[in-house]
Amino acid sequence: xxxxxLVAASSTTLVLSIxxxxxxxxxxxxxxxxxxxxxxxxxxEGMLYPVLHWMEKEDWIKSEWRQAESGHRRKYYSxxxxxxxxxxxxxxxxxxxxxxxxKLWKIQPRLT
Amino acid sequence: xxxxxxxxxxxxxxxxxxxxxxxxxxxxxxLEELASHLRASVQKLKATGLxxxxxxxxxxxxxxxxxxxxxxxxxxxxxxxxxxxLLSFWIVGGFYFLLVGSSLIFGLLHLVQEMAKxxxxxxxxxxxxxxxxxxxxxxxxxxxxxxxxxxxxSLALVLMFVLSVRLAAGKWTGFSAIIRSFERPIRAAAGFxxxxxxxxxxxxxxxSLLPPGKHALPLECxxxxxxxTNDLSGLFYSAFQMGLFAPQFAIPPAGVLSAQxxxxxxxxxxxxxxxxxxxxxxxxxxxxxxDRAVSRLR
Numbered sequence: 465x466x467x468x469x470l471v472a473a474s475s476t477t478l479v480l481s482i483x484x485x486x487x488x489x490x491x492x493x494x495x496x497x498x499x500x501x502x503x504x505x506x507x508x509e510g511m512l513y514p515v516l517h518w519m520e521k522e523d524w525i526k527s528e529w530r531q532a533e534s535g536h537r538r539k540y541y542s543x544x545x546x547x548x549x550x551x552x553x554x555x556x557x558x559x560x561x562x563x564x565x566x567k568l569w570k571i572q573p574r575l576t
Numbered sequence: 577x578x579x580x581x582x583x584x585x586x587x588x589x590x591x592x593x594x595x596x597x598x599x600x601x602x603x604x605x606x607l608e609e610l611a612s613h614l615r616a617s618v619q620k621l622k623a624t625g626l627x628x629x630x631x632x633x634x635x636x637x638x639x640x641x642x643x644x645x646x647x648x649x650x651x652x653x654x655x656x657x658x659x660x661x662l663l664s665f666w667i668v669g670g671f672y673f674l675l676v677g678s679s680l681i682f683g684l685l686h687l688v689q690e691m692a693k694x695x696x697x698x699x700x701x702x703x704x705x706x707x708x709x710x711x712x713x714x715x716x717x718x719x720x721x722x723x724x725x726x727x728x729x730s731l732a733l734v735l736m737f738v739l740s741v742r743l744a745a746g747k748w749t750g751f752s753a754i755i756r757s758f759e760r761p762i763r764a765a766a767g768f769x770x771x772x773x774x775x776x777x778x779x780x781x782x783x784s785l786l787p788p789g790k791h792a793l794p795l796e797c798x799x800x801x802x803x804x805t806n807d808l809s810g811l812f813y814s815a816f817q818m819g820l821f822a823p824q825f826a827i828p829p830a831g832v833l834s835a836q837x838x839x840x841x842x843x844x845x846x847x848x849x850x851x852x853x854x855x856x857x858x859x860x861x862x863x864x865x866x867d868r869a870v871s872r873l874r
Contacts, residue, residue, distance in 0.1 A: 490609065491616035509617070510640035513609060514648040521652070532612075534619075539609050 480551040487542035583629040601650035
């Protein structure tokens with residue numbers, strides 16, 4: 465299980481990465497993370513929304529209310545150009561951290 | 577034992593929203609989004625074989641505790657605090673409101689009186705009288721208002737107003753603090769009228785505390801001598817003289833003094849009470865009430 469600090473640090477990058485696949489709504493974002501990480505990364509679900517709203521304020525993403533099949537409204541988020549740029553920077557930074565640890569721990573590249 | 581009333585998901589979500597709505601950390605958009613999340617979560621959990629009620633309870637647990645949600649959402653929608661700049665915005669705003677409002681009312685009364693004296697239709701029909709009517713209207717705006725202040729007090733108030741708007745608006749993004757303070761109409765009205773009255777008449781009150789005779793602080797500091805002029809500011813002044821706030825040149829009777837003091841204290845206290853809680857009562861799920869304004873819930 466990821467520590468709280470790491471969850472917090474990686475949440476915007478995760479959201480940006482998932483949204484780069486296409487627009488999505490909050491619950492589905494959480495599902496996607498749970499699915500990909502096999503339960504390793506667990507978000508306290510409600511906490512995602514303040515992060516999303518903050519990102520919207522920063523103009524990284526935009527949101528739109530839409531009618532779901534059930535008749536209730538659902539808020540969809542999608543990337544904005546500024547978010548794409550942010551994702552690019554974050555990717556570089558996470559890759560740098562990843563490379564560092566790979567070298568330090570002498571992790572052998574695996575072919576799986 | 578079977579529950580006598582079947583579980584109603586919509587009702588349960590509504591109650592949960594209501595309990596969150598008591599906090600200013602959530603706006604109506606947040607509440608709708610969280611509800612939409614709960615619905616999606618319940619649907620998913622139900623597919624695993626849980627009952628609707630069990631699903632709802634699990635979904636609630638997963639979405640997080642009320643307190644931690646409030647803390648995280650609160651970072652984006654900071655609860656409205658009555659900061660000094662915001663308060664001074666309302667104080668000076670209320671003062672101007674009273675000033676402009678009362679001077680307009682008295683000015684219009686004066687105008688109606690004048691028109692009644694001469695005959696309404698004649699005043700409109702006669703070109704010369706129409707000119708005079710316009711003159712009267714201009715007089716209300718341009719002569720009556722400045723009459724109330726000396727240039728110094730006026731300048732000080734304008735500066736204070738601009739400063740308070742700047743500070744209150746700059747504290748959070750945009751004008752959110754000021755706009756949000758308008759969302760509580762009762763509080764806003766109390767701020768306008770209550771504090772406006774206090775500020776408008778505090779000088780009189782302080783002045784009335786001075787012993788009779790010559791003072792270093794002339795009354796003209798705050799208001800022109802009403803007896804010297806026969807215009808609207810005199811009318812304005814004497815209208816308030818008839819009211820509770822009876823500004824006197826000598827010490828007013830003890831009764832008037834204590835009435836003034838009591839009213840000011842009550843108004844200030846009322847402001848603080850209203851600033852702390854609105855007048856909405858929100859029923860919570862456990863049958864108790866929460867006495868707080870639903871600040872941003874439309």
